[in-house]
Amino acid sequence: MAEKPNPEEKTVPFFPDHLAYEAKVALWFGIGLIIIGVIGLFSPVGLGAPADPMVTPEHTKPEWYFLALFQLLKWLPKTMGAVAPVILVLIILVWPFLDFKADKSRKIVRVRGIVTAILVVITIVLTILGEVT
Amino acid sequence: MKSLHTRIILLGAVLVILAAILGITSRPAIAGNGPSIQSPTELADQGLESIVLFSQLQAQTLPPPANQDPCLHCHIRGEETGLWTPLTRWIVFGTAGLVFVFGLVRTTSALKTRRSWKPIPKRFSAWLEERYEYQEPLAKVLEKPVPDWQRRWWYCLGGLTFFFFFVQGVTGIMLAFYYKPTPEAAYASIQFIESQVYFGRAIRMMHHWSANGMVVMCFAHMLRVFIMGAYKKPRELNWVSGVTLFIMTLAFGFTGYLLPWDQRAFWATTVGSEIAGGIPVIGNLALIFLRVGWDISSLTLSRFYALHVLIIPLITVAMMLAHFIMVRRQGIMKPL
Numbered sequence: 318m319a320e321k322p323n324p325e326e327k328t329v330p331f332f333p334d335h336l337a338y339e340a341k342v343a344l345w346f347g348i349g350l351i352i353i354g355v356i357g358l359f360s361p362v363g364l365g366a367p368a369d370p371m372v373t374p375e376h377t378k379p380e381w382y383f384l385a386l387f388q389l390l391k392w393l394p395k396t397m398g399a400v401a402p403v404i405l406v407l408i409i410l411v412w413p414f415l416d417f418k419a420d421k422s423r424k425i426v427r428v429r430g431i432v433t434a435i436l437v438v439i440t441i442v443l444t445i446l447g448e449v450t
Numbered sequence: 451m452k453s454l455h456t457r458i459i460l461l462g463a464v465l466v467i468l469a470a471i472l473g474i475t476s477r478p479a480i481a482g483n484g485p486s487i488q489s490p491t492e493l494a495d496q497g498l499e500s501i502v503l504f505s506q507l508q509a510q511t512l513p514p515p516a517n518q519d520p521c522l523h524c525h526i527r528g529e530e531t532g533l534w535t536p537l538t539r540w541i542v543f544g545t546a547g548l549v550f551v552f553g554l555v556r557t558t559s560a561l562k563t564r565r566s567w568k569p570i571p572k573r574f575s576a577w578l579e580e581r582y583e584y585q586e587p588l589a590k591v592l593e594k595p596v597p598d599w600q601r602r603w604w605y606c607l608g609g610l611t612f613f614f615f616f617v618q619g620v621t622g623i624m625l626a627f628y629y630k631p632t633p634e635a636a637y638a639s640i641q642f643i644e645s646q647v648y649f650g651r652a653i654r655m656m657h658h659w660s661a662n663g664m665v666v667m668c669f670a671h672m673l674r675v676f677i678m679g680a681y682k683k684p685r686e687l688n689w690v691s692g693v694t695l696f697i698m699t700l701a702f703g704f705t706g707y708l709l710p711w712d713q714r715a716f717w718a719t720t721v722g723s724e725i726a727g728g729i730p731v732i733g734n735l736a737l738i739f740l741r742v743g744w745d746i747s748s749l750t751l752s753r754f755y756a757l758h759v760l761i762i763p764l765i766t767v768a769m770m771l772a773h774f775i776m777v778r779r780q781g782i783m784k785p786l
Contacts, residue, residue, distance in 0.1 A: 326597045326599075327597065327598045328595035328596055328598070329595070329596050329598075329601075330592070330593045330594070330595060330596070331591070331592055331593065331594040331595070331596050332591075332592035332593065334596075335596040335601065338601060339606070339609060342606055342609075342610070343609075343610075343613050346610060346613060346614075346663075350617060350656050350659070350660065353655055353656055353659045354649070354653070354655055354656045355652065357651045357652045357653075357654065357655025357656065358649070358652050358655075361644050361651040361654065362651075362654050362655055362658050363644070364640060364641065364710055364712045365712040365713045365714045365715075366712060366713045367637045367711070367713070368633065368637070368711045368712055368713055368715065369713060369716075370716070370745070370746070372713075373717060374713050374714075374717055377714065377717035377718055377720070377721055378718065378721075379704075379707070379718045379721065380703055380707055380718070381662070382662075382665045382703060383700075383703075383704070383722070386725075387721075390725060395728045396728055396729075396730055398725070398728065399725050399726065399727075399728030399729045399730075399733065400730065403729060406693075406697065410690060410693045410694075411690075412676075412681060412689065413681040413682060413683075413685070413686035413689050413690075414686060416682070417682065417683065418682075419682060419683070420679045420786060422786065423786050425679070426677060426678060426679060426785075426786065429676065429677050429679065430677045433673055433676060433677050437673065
């Protein structure tokens with residue numbers, strides 16, 4: 318099932334060596350979280366004005382991870398704007414069945430890397446535009 | 451410890467020690483706390499001296515009457531507020547007592563048979579091994595060799611996503627202890643968390659930023675798997691479960707965002723569900739399912755809370771189980 322480990326490869330046992338390494342990484346992130354918590358003690362997340370169904374505030378926007386879709390919605394008509402993300406997600410979901418040919422060389426990995434980089438840049442730009450406009 | 455009478459004697463010793471612990475840790479109730487009882491002289495007049503001590507003990511352990519300081523729910527003897535409540539005293543001294551008794555038993559049994567004994571952890575694992583035979587499969591899991599190339603930083607992203615999910619679970623539970631999921635009380639309950647709950651601000655801040663961290667790590671992990679082509683045969687279902695997990699992460703964010711019930715939350719959810727309503731054919735169904743009606747109301751809040759705390763976590767855990775089992779079974783794909 319799993320590819321047999323190459324006997325010449327340098328390996329470490331999962332326990333305790335690799336687990337300790339992972340634990341160290343998690344510990345650093347945990348320390349970062351505790352620092353965030355300490356910051357939260359002095360400058361908490363807070364709340365906006367209480368919800369009022371009668372009063373619509375001027376600029377409402379979703380959380381930052383939805384801003385790209387939000388910006389897309391501003392450009393596309395309503396139906397298209399709702400359907401496009403759904404179709405995108407469905408394509409991503411079944412991608413292994415669309416791109417099923419085995420990788421022959423490292424070139425294709427580089428190509429995928431470049432395509433990904435372009436898409437990520439587009440997403441970041443859309444997110445920033447969603448924030449500022 | 452073979453014979454029944456020995457066991458009974460030892461059980462009796464345990465009970466005596468526990469009773470002594472109760473006596474040592476109890477302090478007289480503050481004056482006026484608890485119901486009034488007859489004084490010892492009154493009871494003695496009735497010829498009931500023997501129950502004086504017992505009723506005094508009883509009075510000291512009755513719960514405080516209603517309309518009193520809620521601190522007294524745990525600090526029932528009115529001692530200073532802190533962690534040293536009767537419950538913690540019971541647990542600490544009870545454990546100490548049990549450990550002492552166990553040591554006593556062990557010493558006596560060794561004296562009788564002159565047999566050397568194994569350390570307690572080894573005895574416990576041998577006991578379990580006899581019954582479950584777990585050590586061989588566990589050794590296989592623990593000693594699995596991890597090649598160096600699998601320890602590069604981009605292979606840690608998935609694990610970090612799980613780490614953030616775990617943090618979200620723990621901080622989420624702590625917040626759920628105090629959050630009230632009704633429009634009338636939600637805003638105030640979060641203000642309560644941020645002002646009255648010890649470290650409530652810190653926990654909420656961690657929950658907020660861990661959410662962002664989880665989204666970022668999940669996305670980064672997905673990109674890494676995509677670039678390296680680790681979604682191809684035989685790992686297609688792994689990718690599908692992973693994308694489902696990504697959608698669940700975004701769903702967590704969407705449902706959790708409404709819970710503070712402030713203007714931003716309310717109207718962002720309005721906009722979000724409007725967008726869902728724009729999908730052709732199923733749009734109205736989606737809108738009504740999300741909002742439980744045409745408008746956002748208390749029913750919406752309850753539904754989002756149930757989604758955020760019960761349904762989406764269950765789906766996420768199920769998908770994670772599948773994802774981890776598949777990764778373990780198939781191994782990490784070796785790059786070209």
